[in-house]
Amino acid sequence: MDTKKIISIIAVAGIVVASIIGVYVYINAFTHNTQFSQEEVYVYIPTDANYEQVKEIVSPLVKDFEKFDFVATSRNYSTNVKSGKFLFKKDMTSFDMVRSLRLNVPVNVAFNNQETLTKLMLRLATQLEPDTLALNQAFTNESFLIENGLTKETALTLFIPNSYEFYWNVSAKKIADKMAKEHKKFWNAERLAKAKALNMTPAQVYTLASIVHKETVKADERPRVAGAYLNRIQQDMPLQADPTVIYAIKEKSGDFDQIIKRVGGSNLFVKSPYNTYINKGLPPGPIAMPDISAIDAVLNAEKHNFIYFCADPNRPGYHSFETTYEAHMINAKKYAAWVNKLGIKL
Template identity: 85%
Template sequence: MNVKKLISIIAVAGIVIATAVGIYVYFKAFTSNTQFSQDEIYVYIPTNSTYEQVVEIVKPLVKDFEKFDFVATSRNYSTNVKAGKFLFKKDMTSFDMVRSLRLNVPVQVAFNNQETLDKLLQRLSTQLEPDTLVLKEAFTNEIFLNENQLSKETALTLFIPNTYEFYWNTSATKIANKMAKEHQKFWNQQRLEKARILNMSPAEVYILASIVHKETVKADERPRVAGAYLNRLNQDMPLQADPTVIYAIKATTGDFDQVIKRVGGKNLFVNSPYNTYINKGLPPGPIAMPDISAIDAVLNAEKHDYIYFCADPSRPGYHAFETTYEAHLINAKKYAEWVNKLGIKL
């Protein structure tokens, strides 16, 4: 056999082998290999997971695990696992799945109208990896509170209701630091100056805003309500805000899920620092997470002489405002008669 023929045979053999290898790799890596019916599914890989732990998470979603393992090993994923939230699509190949496991998908975290820090952290823990206890430690440890001029009672004032972007596996410490930065960004020089004119700190503005937020759902009425409360504070009067009584009842009973539609009678004297019927000034912390509109309503409160107000039956959702107690009693009587007709009892 001459050299040319030998070379030709070797070349042909090489092509055959290369083709066979190519077909093998294609079959392993580039054919559909999912076994879930949804169009998309998210895979969550916890921090510090090993490849063996990833296998337990991914295996139920994969049709032929041997193919997946072949690609994961050949692309060094098995020795370089990444934590996070990852997107798998129906009919993905093993190659696509392994590539997807390197593309951490951001999470849009939204929160508003939370009554307590615990409730808020429970919500966050359903959207991000850190659990409630780890989050609470990050937001209430002494160093963090001191750095942000907060206390455990005012820790909720750090949170400005909005939508924020995180990676699912972001640590609790990084989450806390980001929220602190967002808080500083919100309290720009313009807002800080308005708070200074009111002789209030950002936390105090937030606390009053939480009461305004709970007092009225009508955003266009909030500046007037805020103005009335500020008038009471400036005259050293108790705020006598019904929403604080509701919060005080919930806090003293430990039941924040109960629905309280009306307050009065002995409820007005519930022993709590949050009850503004028996305590002058602001409560020690917010009674809810106020909307931005409520915060800005306090900062841009309507200037008027109103001291008293109660719900106005003729304008559902709105209130009737008065400057004298005698006129207020007339409105209060109308409201009491209206709620009695509705059968709403204390």
């Protein structure tokens, strides 16, 4: 057989082998290989996970794991695992899935209306990888508190309710640092000047805002409520804020899930630094996480002479405001009669 024929045979054989290899690679890498019905599924790979752990996590989502394993190995993923949150889409190929496992998806973290730092940590732990223990340590360790001018009682004031972007596998320390940075950004020169004009620190403004927030759900009424509380402070009167009594009861019992619709009687005298019926001035820290509207309501409080206010039965959600105790008691009796009629008991 002459040389040309030998070369031709070898060339044909090479093409056949290459075609077989090409088909094999195509079938393994570029054919649909998912087995979930949803359009999208998120995959969470823990920090420091190895390939064996990845196998356990993704196997239920993959139709033929040998195909996936072939691509993961050939593309060096099996020796270079990435942690984070990753997106798998229905009918992805093995190639697509391995590529997606290198594209960490950001998480939009939102929080509001949390009554305590503990509840906030629980909420964050449902959205990000760090657990409540790590989060609590990051936000309450002494050096972090001192650096940010906080105490354990005022640590919640660091958080400005909003939506923030993190990677799922972010560390607890980075979350704390980010919140501290956002807090400083929120308290710009204008807000700081307004707080100073009230002779209050940002933490004190936040604490009063938490009371205003709990006192009324009506954002348009919050500046008036804030003004009434500031008038009481200026006149050295106790705030006598019902929401602080509710918080004091919950804190003393350790049950923040209980629902308290009405306070009065002996409840008004529960011994607690948070009870503003028996303690003058602000409580040691916030009783909830206020909306930004409540914070700005304190900073831009309405200037008036009102000292007293009471829920208005004729305008649900709003209050009647008065300058004298006698006029206030008339409104209070009307409100008491209304809630009694509804059967709401102390």
